[in-house]
Amino acid sequence: MNTTFLQACKGEPVQHTPIWIMRQAGRYLPEYHKVRSKGTFLELCKTPELAAEVSIQPVDILGVDAAILFSDILVPLEAMGLPLEFHEKHGPLFPEPVRDRAAVDRLIIPDPETDLKFVMDTIRILRRELADKVPLIGFSGAPFTLATYVIEGGSSKSYFQTKKMMYAAPELYRALLDKITECTILYLKAQAAAGAQALQIFDSWAGVLEPCDFAEFALPYVKRIVAALQGCGVPIIYFANNGATLLDLAKTSGADVLGIDWRIPLRDAVAKVGQGVSLQGNLDPCALLLPPDKLEKRVAGILAEGRAARGHIFNLGHGILPETPPEKAKLLVELVHRLSQK
Amino acid sequence: MNTTFLQACKGEPVQHTPIWIMRQAGRYLPEYHKVRSKGTFLELCKTPELAAEVSIQPVDILGVDAAILFSDILVPLEAMGLPLEFHEKHGPLFPEPVRDRAAVDRLIIPDPETDLKFVMDTIRILRRELADKVPLIGFSGAPFTLATYVIEGGSSKSYFQTKKMMYAAPELYRALLDKITECTILYLKAQAAAGAQALQIFDSWAGVLEPCDFAEFALPYVKRIVAALQGCGVPIIYFANNGATLLDLAKTSGADVLGIDWRIPLRDAVAKVGQGVSLQGNLDPCALLLPPDKLEKRVAGILAEGRAARGHIFNLGHGILPETPPEKAKLLVELVHRLSQK
Numbered sequence: 001m002n003t004t005f006l007q008a009c010k011g012e013p014v015q016h017t018p019i020w021i022m023r024q025a026g027r028y029l030p031e032y033h034k035v036r037s038k039g040t041f042l043e044l045c046k047t048p049e050l051a052a053e054v055s056i057q058p059v060d061i062l063g064v065d066a067a068i069l070f071s072d073i074l075v076p077l078e079a080m081g082l083p084l085e086f087h088e089k090h091g092p093l094f095p096e097p098v099r100d101r102a103a104v105d106r107l108i109i110p111d112p113e114t115d116l117k118f119v120m121d122t123i124r125i126l127r128r129e130l131a132d133k134v135p136l137i138g139f140s141g142a143p144f145t146l147a148t149y150v151i152e153g154g155s156s157k158s159y160f161q162t163k164k165m166m167y168a169a170p171e172l173y174r175a176l177l178d179k180i181t182e183c184t185i186l187y188l189k190a191q192a193a194a195g196a197q198a199l200q201i202f203d204s205w206a207g208v209l210e211p212c213d214f215a216e217f218a219l220p221y222v223k224r225i226v227a228a229l230q231g232c233g234v235p236i237i238y239f240a241n242n243g244a245t246l247l248d249l250a251k252t253s254g255a256d257v258l259g260i261d262w263r264i265p266l267r268d269a270v271a272k273v274g275q276g277v278s279l280q281g282n283l284d285p286c287a288l289l290l291p292p293d294k295l296e297k298r299v300a301g302i303l304a305e306g307r308a309a310r311g312h313i314f315n316l317g318h319g320i321l322p323e324t325p326p327e328k329a330k331l332l333v334e335l336v337h338r339l340s341q342k
Numbered sequence: 343m344n345t346t347f348l349q350a351c352k353g354e355p356v357q358h359t360p361i362w363i364m365r366q367a368g369r370y371l372p373e374y375h376k377v378r379s380k381g382t383f384l385e386l387c388k389t390p391e392l393a394a395e396v397s398i399q400p401v402d403i404l405g406v407d408a409a410i411l412f413s414d415i416l417v418p419l420e421a422m423g424l425p426l427e428f429h430e431k432h433g434p435l436f437p438e439p440v441r442d443r444a445a446v447d448r449l450i451i452p453d454p455e456t457d458l459k460f461v462m463d464t465i466r467i468l469r470r471e472l473a474d475k476v477p478l479i480g481f482s483g484a485p486f487t488l489a490t491y492v493i494e495g496g497s498s499k500s501y502f503q504t505k506k507m508m509y510a511a512p513e514l515y516r517a518l519l520d521k522i523t524e525c526t527i528l529y530l531k532a533q534a535a536a537g538a539q540a541l542q543i544f545d546s547w548a549g550v551l552e553p554c555d556f557a558e559f560a561l562p563y564v565k566r567i568v569a570a571l572q573g574c575g576v577p578i579i580y581f582a583n584n585g586a587t588l589l590d591l592a593k594t595s596g597a598d599v600l601g602i603d604w605r606i607p608l609r610d611a612v613a614k615v616g617q618g619v620s621l622q623g624n625l626d627p628c629a630l631l632l633p634p635d636k637l638e639k640r641v642a643g644i645l646a647e648g649r650a651a652r653g654h655i656f657n658l659g660h661g662i663l664p665e666t667p668p669e670k671a672k673l674l675v676e677l678v679h680r681l682s683q684k
Binding site: 158159160163164167168207209210211212213242244245262263264265268284285286287289290291294317321323 | 500501502505506509510549551552553554555584586587604605606607610626627628629631632633636659663665
């Protein structure tokens with residue numbers, strides 16, 4: 001097996017810098033669209049054979065060093081009892097937002113092997129079909145980010161309702177976060193038991209919090225999850241998106257790897273986090289539009305800065321954009337492998 | 343006149359920390375809605391008597407230490423020849439985005455005193471009606487931020503088209519930015535000549551750029567504007583939103599004041615920029631939802647950190663949200679004045 005990804009997570013020496021790409025299974029690939037055309041997005045998530053097929057596509061097409069489960073961070077929230085809709089143009093929608101105690105009390109803690117069996121089945125198929133080519137990453141949303149969706153009722157620009165609950169009804173907020181955290185711990189443990197060889201926690205909207213609020217209302221729940229997963233023996237990646245000013249705090253999460261977005265140079269991230277964790281990132285997804293020579297220069301720069309980290313996994317600083325030409329993603333993987341070859 | 347705002351811009355001692363609030367004239371005020379109901383948003387911007395009326399409202403209602411012209415950063419782009427529409431739900435729209443050389447060549451450099459006369463007339467009315475109570479701030483968008491709107495055709499999540507032009511057609515990008523910069527210089531000079539006593543440059547989307555791209559594709563145009571305005575004798579405020587990792591660069595803009603969003607603690611911002619500039623910010627707009635005692639604590643914290651800066655103007659870290667209760671905005675102004683009283 002190509003173990004470069006797992007070695008870099010632990011800060012062990014590697015033959016080349018491993019790379020995978022957030023949202024590597026997805027809308028920029030014609031092969032994905034072919035599978036996706038068979039049904040809705042949620043149907044694809046819930047059909048293990050198809051979800052596994054699109055998870056493997058980027059391994060075969062791009063040559064990345066890790067596969068990641070094809071799913072969505074909102075799937076377990078639906079299993080908690082919240083109706084979930086995906087609209088092509090307006091993104092996810094929870095038509096029954098959670099804004100009072102009764103709504104929090106109604107949330108159930110799903111049993112992953114029954115209520116989210118399709119995810120575990122996808123993982124089992126993937127481990128079999130990947131045949132130890134590359135490791136498989138499982139994932140969940142971080143409790144704060146998940147909470148924003150259920151409190152706002154979908155995506156948001158200002159996160160007004162979420163912060164209103166945090167600020168004006170902190171006990172209600174904590175009761176909701178406790179339940180989401182409990183669900184997430186069971187969900188990620190089940191993923192590891194089903195065969196996931198690493199777990200990433202996506203805190204996509206952490207960057208809307210100032211550091212003192214992040215420390216009080218988001219990080220403690222991540223720490224609780226990481227601590228609960230210690231027995232699973234798989235590396236944990238924590239990605240607080242747009243989190244340049246949160247890194248001092250994020251490094252205390254207990255995660256083995258911190259995801260870094262493109263707003264902070266990797267050298268500055270290394271200076272902030274020290275040698276206690278590995279780093280994952282951080283090319284601007286739009287930089288894939290650079291002419292090849294300029295892309296190579298930028299990739300070489302990130303690799304050079306990454307060498308100062310305990311371990312470095314190359315990735316984009318956010319999900320790959322649907323408009324990206326697949327050949328540019330392929331070129332990126334080739335560049336990272338060639339330029340980092342020992 | 344209450345000159346605390348102008349003194350703080352220059353780093354001179356003040357009797358109390360001055361405060362104004364981004365978007366202080368606007369949708370959270372019932373008095374604004376009453377005026378706004380008479381026509382469309384753009385009609386309000388273009389009717390000097392009404393634009394002046396809503397600009398003055400927060401001075402009378404909240405007691406802020408500065409007034410700011412009621413307008414929109416996109417108004418001069420319309421004067422450059424680009425049809426502009428505002429939709430209540432989807433925000434601004436440029437139905438004819440600028441993506442090729444011919445479109446850039448078609449842009450005209452408006453004469454502010456004829457093509458944007460309504461802005462200059464608003465400023466003249468305001469100076470008369472403010473009767474030297476508080477200073478008047480004029481403003482424009484920063485060239486990068488303005489360019490995103492005309493390249494994307496409106497708002498954006500990924501700024502894909504903008505970065506595509508930056509990366510794949512840098513000469514076209516620079517030609518567009520040169521024209522927007524030229525227009526902005528004339529526009530801001532005219533505002534100062536009409537009576538604006540300070541000028542703020544809003545770089546609302548600078549935070550989507552990594553530092554090296556900000557240095558190459560955004561900051562040089564801001565520097566050009568600031569340099570061109572030196573003769574006007576009014577302080578310049580530069581606000582690069584979500585710009586924690588851009589502060590090292592932003593402090594070289596030549597501006598007298600840097601706006602700071604809430605993601606970076608003010609003490610860290612002071613440490614980064616030193617004593618060469620004053621700072622403006624940086625309460626999270628959502629923090630106005632805190633109970634009064636907790637709001638007071640947070641305001642006191644920001645004031646304490648601001649004392650280390652050359653000068654400090656209290657503000658929110660972004661525009662006040664339409665959902666904000668006006669009495670909370672009023673309380674904020676009272677708190678800042680009371681807690682900072684010498």
